Amino acid sequence: MFRLLLALAVLLAQPVAAQELRGHGGPVRALAVSPDGNIAISGSFDTSAILWDLARSQALAVLRGHDSSVNAVAALPDGRFATGGEDGRVLLWRIGRPEPEARLEGHSGPIASLAPSPDGKLLASASWDGTARVTPLASGEAVVISGHRGPVSAVAFAPDGSSVVTGGHDGTIRITPLNGGVARSIDTGQPVAGLVVAPDGEIVAGGADGRLIFLAADGPRAGEVTAAETPIVALALSPDGRRIAAAGIRGSVAIVERASRRVERVLVGPGLPVWSLAFRPGSDELLTGGGDRVVRRWNAATGEHLGAVVMTRPSEATARFADHPGAEVFRACSACHTLDADGGNRAGPTLYGVIGRRIATAPGYDYSPGLRGMTIVWSKETIAKLFELGPNAYTPGTKMPEQRVVDPDDRKALVDFIAKATGAE
Incomplete structure (x- = not known):
């Protein structure tokens, strides 16, 4: 008996197997992972961001502060997180606080990309207003970077933090020194949707023709590789700088070895657009977010889809009613x-x-202030109405991601499942 109990204790102490992360009510537009690899943040068209415990594959908090879609996120070295929205605002968040710690204003158009400086003292933001801004996170005035003819879609720092690299819809990449030097502009010949800067300073940009363009740290072209047959909409660099993940609009993700300019493998999901990518520090794991509202997890070194076979033990209620038609909707x-x-x-x-x-x-539970004065009593009818109209319409001010169940049969199955699984029937 003692050995059995010991074996069970060891089993329960093992890390939870990686799973897909489900919770957003709209496409996942942005992803980032904390420097220690423990927490991910995702931003969505549903106007929310979600913090995820990657070891447990569970949501830690839903962050609601933007008036429209969250297009960009960043994990800061000091443990905070940043979100950038279509509303033109950048918000700073700390775990355990339901409201933003700070609001960074200044842009007049949607935020498309965020990047912290290597020392964590600055935050760069790229916007469709045609500018990038470099804002001190402690205090001080932001530096405004202009020169692009049209929306700025991507931003990154040089490895030493001395300059900022931006990419725009005008097809140019600009390298702007922060010490007041002269900016350099490189014409790629195609709109730039994403870029990364490697530890050795090499710049890699992805464009509308499916190619990755490699530039030396000071601008000259150093090579290219075709990563997709369709426009590249997101890029991510592995923590060691060896691999680049490039997402195509049709849902494939190419893993490219940077040194050899070679496509190692292609990850194929459900065929919907992949809008966001992030590598997890300390591992070979790659997170992808797309049009199916799911954050998928992959082993970038092998191409294995993590969580496809091994899943965590379901809750007692979920296991008891696993065959109920609403169980799948509840996922x-x-x-x-x-x-x-x-x-x-x-x-x-x-x-x-x-x-x-x-x-x-x-x-x-720390509820949104707007909900505390409401008189709704949850019943099968009111829960069904919540998912028919959507949380924002039925319970204004909620932190819940926008999630509607449009099909009446699915909605009824979900409500019946919740009632049975929670002991109401």
Whole structure:
């Protein structure tokens, strides 16, 4: 018996197997991972960002502060996170705080890209207003970088932080010194949708014709490779600088070895656009976010889709009603909500006992101020209405990502499943 208990204890102590991350109600537009590799942040067209515990494959918090889609995110060296929205604002967040710690104003158009400086003291933002801004995170005035003829879609720092590299819809890449020197402009001949700067200073840009263009640190072309048959919409550089991930508009992701300019392998998902990429420091893991609202996880060295076979143990309620038609619909909710009596709160409140409970009264959960004065009592009918109209329309001010269940049969199955799984029936 002792050996059995010991074996069970060892098994339960093992890290949770990597899973897809589900919780957004719209395409996942942006991804970043903290320098220690423990936490990811995703931004979505649903106007929210979500912080994820990668070891547990669970949502930690839903961040709501933008008026429209979250197009860019960044993980800062000091433990904070930054989000950039279509509303032109940059917000800074700290784990455990439901509201932004700071708001960076100045852009007059959507934010397309964010990048922290190597020392973590500056944050660069690229915008469709035609400029990039370099803002001190402690105090001081932002440096405004202009010169592009049209939207600026990508921004990155040189490895030593002395200059900022920007890419625009005008087909140019600009290298702008921060010490007041003269900026250099390189014409790539195609709109630039993403760029990265390697530890040795090499610049890699992806464009509308599916090619990756390699530039030396001071601008001259150093090579190119065809990574996709369709426009490249996102790039990511592995932490060691050896590999580049390039996402095409049709959903494929090419893994390119930078030194040899060779496509090592192509990751193929469900065929929907992949809008965002991020490598996880300390591992070979690559995160991809796309039009299916899911953050997928891959081993970039082997091409294996992580979580496709090995899944975490389902909750007791989920296991008990696994054959219910609403169980599959609930999968998108499980990242933020638990069903069991001992499940507790996650990014969203526990659903145990939700039927018959007044809105914003689950113990221990920090609700949005706008919900606390509402008088909605959750029933099968009101939950169905929530998913019919969407959280923003039915419960204005909510932190819940915009998530609608349009099909009436799916909506009924979901509501019936929640009622059964939480003991209401």
